[in-house]
Amino acid sequence: MSAGRIRLAAGALAVGMLAVGCGGSPSPSTGSAPADSKITLTLNLFGNMGFKELYAKYEAAHPNIKIVERTSAYNDHHRNLAAHLATGSGTADIEAIDTGFVAQFRNQPQHFADLLKHGGDQLKDRWLPWKWEASLAKSGAQIGYGTDVGGLAMCYRRDLFEKAGLPTDRDEVGKLWPDWASYFETGKRYTAKKPEGAAFFDGGPQVFNAMIGQAETGYYDTQDNVVVATNPAVRSAYDQVLKAVADGQSAKLVGSSPAWNTGFAKSQFATIACPAWMLAKIQDQGKAFAGQWDVAAIPGGGGNWGGSYLTVPAKSKNLKEAVALITWLTTPEQQIEVFTKHGILPSTVATYDKPEVTGLKHEFFNNAPIGQIFTTAARNLKPQYQGPRAGDIQTAIRDAINRVEEGKQDGAEAWTQLLGDVERISK
Amino acid sequence: MTSARSGPRRRWIYQLDVKGSPYLYIAPFFLLFGAVGMFPLLYTAYVSLTDWNLLDPAREWVGLANYAELVADDYFWNALFNTVSIWLLSTVPQLLAALFIAHMLNRRLRARTLFRMGVLLPNVTSIVAVTIIFAQLFGRDFGMVNWALDLVGLDPIDWQAGTLSSHVAISLIVIWRWTGYNALIYLAAMQTIPEDLYEAARLDGASQFTQFRKITVPMLRPTIIFTAVVSTIGGFQIIAEPLLFQAGTGNPTGGSDRQFQTVGLYLYEQGFSMYEFGYASAIAWTLCMIIVVMALVNFAITRRIRSS
Numbered sequence: 259m260s261a262g263r264i265r266l267a268a269g270a271l272a273v274g275m276l277a278v279g280c281g282g283s284p285s286p287s288t289g290s291a292p293a294d295s296k297i298t299l300t301l302n303l304f305g306n307m308g309f310k311e312l313y314a315k316y317e318a319a320h321p322n323i324k325i326v327e328r329t330s331a332y333n334d335h336h337r338n339l340a341a342h343l344a345t346g347s348g349t350a351d352i353e354a355i356d357t358g359f360v361a362q363f364r365n366q367p368q369h370f371a372d373l374l375k376h377g378g379d380q381l382k383d384r385w386l387p388w389k390w391e392a393s394l395a396k397s398g399a400q401i402g403y404g405t406d407v408g409g410l411a412m413c414y415r416r417d418l419f420e421k422a423g424l425p426t427d428r429d430e431v432g433k434l435w436p437d438w439a440s441y442f443e444t445g446k447r448y449t450a451k452k453p454e455g456a457a458f459f460d461g462g463p464q465v466f467n468a469m470i471g472q473a474e475t476g477y478y479d480t481q482d483n484v485v486v487a488t489n490p491a492v493r494s495a496y497d498q499v500l501k502a503v504a505d506g507q508s509a510k511l512v513g514s515s516p517a518w519n520t521g522f523a524k525s526q527f528a529t530i531a532c533p534a535w536m537l538a539k540i541q542d543q544g545k546a547f548a549g550q551w552d553v554a555a556i557p558g559g560g561g562n563w564g565g566s567y568l569t570v571p572a573k574s575k576n577l578k579e580a581v582a583l584i585t586w587l588t589t590p591e592q593q594i595e596v597f598t599k600h601g602i603l604p605s606t607v608a609t610y611d612k613p614e615v616t617g618l619k620h621e622f623f624n625n626a627p628i629g630q631i632f633t634t635a636a637r638n639l640k641p642q643y644q645g646p647r648a649g650d651i652q653t654a655i656r657d658a659i660n661r662v663e664e665g666k667q668d669g670a671e672a673w674t675q676l677l678g679d680v681e682r683i684s685k
Numbered sequence: 686m687t688s689a690r691s692g693p694r695r696r697w698i699y700q701l702d703v704k705g706s707p708y709l710y711i712a713p714f715f716l717l718f719g720a721v722g723m724f725p726l727l728y729t730a731y732v733s734l735t736d737w738n739l740l741d742p743a744r745e746w747v748g749l750a751n752y753a754e755l756v757a758d759d760y761f762w763n764a765l766f767n768t769v770s771i772w773l774l775s776t777v778p779q780l781l782a783a784l785f786i787a788h789m790l791n792r793r794l795r796a797r798t799l800f801r802m803g804v805l806l807p808n809v810t811s812i813v814a815v816t817i818i819f820a821q822l823f824g825r826d827f828g829m830v831n832w833a834l835d836l837v838g839l840d841p842i843d844w845q846a847g848t849l850s851s852h853v854a855i856s857l858i859v860i861w862r863w864t865g866y867n868a869l870i871y872l873a874a875m876q877t878i879p880e881d882l883y884e885a886a887r888l889d890g891a892s893q894f895t896q897f898r899k900i901t902v903p904m905l906r907p908t909i910i911f912t913a914v915v916s917t918i919g920g921f922q923i924i925a926e927p928l929l930f931q932a933g934t935g936n937p938t939g940g941s942d943r944q945f946q947t948v949g950l951y952l953y954e955q956g957f958s959m960y961e962f963g964y965a966s967a968i969a970w971t972l973c974m975i976i977v978v979m980a981l982v983n984f985a986i987t988r989r990i991r992s993s
Contacts, residue, residue: 333936337957344739344960362740515931516817517824524827646740650959653936660941664846667942675942683959 308600388641402567408533410561478645560638772920804865924949
């Protein structure tokens with residue numbers, strides 16, 4: 259009957275969700291390591307960060323350390339982390355935090371080891387300045403070391419461009435769209451002659467993310483006030499995206515949904531805003547299109563989308579060893595390896611001059627010089643201040659654009675409802 | 686008899702054994718219930734009277750302010766509407782279909798046990814897997830349902846985007862999983878109906894349908910009410926299906942316009958996405974009260990039927 263079953267189902271679901279983060283968390287000190295000789299360091303991550311090979315290297319150099327990595331889904335990971343920090347138990351020795359959440363967590367520096375007190379004050383110059391500052395608490399404490407940055411490019415399908423009568427060479431394609439207005443103009447040209455079933459871009463919210471990432475100010479001013487309603491950059495990007503949606507340029511797929519994954523395999527869109535970590539995604543979902551995908555410059559020049567930090571919760575039982583490990587993982591030498599093996603772009607600025615980074619080409623993407631493209635994008639980035647609830651605001655905007663894409667509301671209605679949602683989030 | 690000679694001490698132990706041990710036997714249940722049932726219930730009530738956000742260590746007593754906010758919250762009423770709508774759309778066809786299936790299974794069939802076990806199969810599947818598969822079936826661009834609609838010349842439907850269409854899709858998940866289960870309960874009750882009633886009806890020339898309507902359904906009434914009550918409780922708590930129906934997007938808003946966000950899902954959003962524990966607890970208690978009221982209404986109806 260319904261009662262038992264749904265309650266059971268909900269229970270099972272809740273347990274399942276908790277299990278992602280805490281169910282599988284054997285306390286590090288009581289692990290299976292032979293008594294006092296070995297220290298087990300646990301890392302909670304939210305996806306492949308390209309560290310697997312590095313663990314073996316580190317363990318070989320430090321025979322007393324054993325490293326255990328656990329990964330869970332993006333949203334679950336951050337929700338669990340917030341809950342575990344608040345309740346004071348369940349965190350791993352090392353916890354990854356995404357850019358979208360780092361402002362939320364840097365507001366609670368008491369929960370994290372202050373890396374400045376563990377040699378971090380000497381390392382500041384390792385990273386892009388904005389990367390370093392984004393994880394700096396108001397109290398002055400540094401809660402995390404940067405790993406990757408998104409760096410932004412535009413991936414496009416050569417075969418679809420050709421069918422629509424557009425140039426296919428990546429330099430010429432990049433020249434089609436020096437800014438977003440010309441990107442949408444190109445979209446119009448594409449749409450007029452597009453191959454059946456293949457829209458110009460994957461979905462409005464994803465393009466919006468790329469656009470707002472380039473603005474000087476995003477959803478917050480530097481005093482942590484929400485400025486969605488008053489920031490002209492937000493409204494302008496919103497209007498431009500909706501105009502393009504109305505012109506039929508969007509495949510109307512919600513980012514990261516199963517339908518979006520299918521979209522890669524079924525060629526439902528010709529371009530997608532492409533942070534470095536998106537390359538792995540495209541390869542996974544669109545295996546059949548090796549050599550058809552290519553990478554061009556992003557409209558507007560630079561930009562960022564995503565990127566992570568490694569933090570050590572203050573409750574870590576092996577705090578010193580954990581800090582040593584994240585210090586080592588974020589050294590330029592290791593970060594170069596992560597980039598060349600996995601295409602995940604480092605935030606350590608020293609790597610951007612290394613020939614093995616700048617010279618890196620990607621076979622799947624028609625030998626695109628991804629090293630050069632992404633490091634240029636990361637350097638050109640105008641850093642944008644991130645406020646505490648930026649991730650939730652991003653979701654509210656996504657829903658607003660989706661409502662218009664689904665034909666449920668017009669742009670003005672969706673905007674009004676969006677402002678209401680944002681007010682609820684920021685109150 | 687022997688206890689007469691065994692002295693007061695033994696008698697006392699004997700008394701204790703007889704009078705006391707039943708309580709001991711049931712004590713584990715009450716201890717467990719107290720720890721995992723009663724305590725969370727009361728603690729949630731306490732939390733619902735505070736303004737407590739997980740991200741902000743300060744906790745403030747606000748009395749009934751959370752409840753006042755809830756009554757004025759459009760999103761709560763929207764969630765309640767969705768819950769009632771999905772509950773009606775899933776429970777009514779589900780119980781009707783279960784009744785019909787039970788009736789069919791009650792006849793002399795070949796491989797009867799196989800069929801009876803068969804109807805229970807959907808119930809033992811994983812809710813997560815089922816919901817994700819149904820979400821694929823109801824996909825906008827490459828879903829099988831839209832493909833079938835296309836075959837018969839109908840326009841495809843964006844199932845997730847629409848209010849009614851998403852409710853229908855989610856209800857179908859519930860119906861698919863639980864119809865067989867209810868059918869078995871009805872079947873068990875049907876087998877207690879004396880065969881001579883049907884025999885007499887057949888002699889009077891009543892058709893199969895008339896027998897079903899005039900004998901089976903009235904005799905099943907208490908069972909039907911029981912399943913209706915239990916489906917009500919479950920229907921009001923529904924959360925997994927609407928949450929997973931938008932899999933991958935990672936947020937529990939139940940669609941871009943909250944078109945399929947149920948009360949359970951709204952609770953989850955407030956508690957575990959916004960970390961508003963005080964407000965989420967107020968939703969939990971309000972939901973609990975709504976279910977209690979519904980159960981009492983059902984109970985009253987049951988009593989009237991029994992006495993009439």
